[in-house]
Amino acid sequence: MSGPTASCRRAHELTGGAGPAIARRHQRGQALVETAIVLPLLFLLFLGFLLVMVTAQAYVDVDTATSLAAASAVTAPASGGAKSREFALQTYNGTLHQSTYLEPQALAGCGGYSAGGSVTCTGKATLYLSRTPMAILAFWNPDWTITIQATSTAYSSPYRSV
Numbered sequence: 001m002s003g004p005t006a007s008c009r010r011a012h013e014l015t016g017g018a019g020p021a022i023a024r025r026h027q028r029g030q031a032l033v034e035t036a037i038v039l040p041l042l043f044l045l046f047l048g049f050l051l052v053m054v055t056a057q058a059y060v061d062v063d064t065a066t067s068l069a070a071a072s073a074v075t076a077p078a079s080g081g082a083k084s085r086e087f088a089l090q091t092y093n094g095t096l097h098q099s100t101y102l103e104p105q106a107l108a109g110c111g112g113y114s115a116g117g118s119v120t121c122t123g124k125a126t127l128y129l130s131r132t133p134m135a136i137l138a139f140w141n142p143d144w145t146i147t148i149q150a151t152s153t154a155y156s157s158p159y160r161s162v
Contacts, residue, residue: 051129054101054129054132055127058099058125058146061095062102062123062148063150063152065091065095065096065104065123065125065150066092066122066123066150066151066152067150068091068092069088069091069092069095069123069152070154071091071154072088072090073085073087073110073119073154074118074154074156075087076112084113084119085112088121089107093107096125100131101129102126102148104124105126105147106124107121107123107124108121113156115156116155118154118155119153119154121154122149122151123150123152125147126147127145127146127147127148129145
């Protein structure tokens with residue numbers, strides 16, 4: 001005998017009549033192995049995207065807090081360095097304390113200005129990844145932090161003297 005019928009009969013004899021069942025079982029095993037390899041990689045990729053999103057949001061938050069601090073500083077009376085700095089510091093700390101994972105570190109500049117002048121503030125904050133959804137990645141190092149710095153300038157009106 002030759003041809004397709006002979007090869008089919010031979011496969012039937014070798015598998016004991018369970019040829020298609022064995023083939024399906026091997027395909028299921030292959031799918032299981034592929035899933036076991038791909039699923040952890042997809043999970044790590046997802047966590048990587050999550051890390052980038054949390055870090056980007058933290059940069060936006062620090063930049064916003066610094067901009068608001070500079071804008072707040074120019075609302076103080078001109079040449080009032082202490083008052084200008086106080087306004088800026090309260091705004092900066094209040095804005096960053098809205099976030100549970102950002103801790104304000106320092107706010108430099110934001111001193112007095114003259115009418116029509118400008119105030120430049122530099123804010124620094126620490127992002128604690130252990131307080132974010134990324135805590136699952138920080139299990140080996142719970143003190144995993146990123147320091148973020150932003151600078152912003154605000155201008156006052158030349159007519160503002162008080």
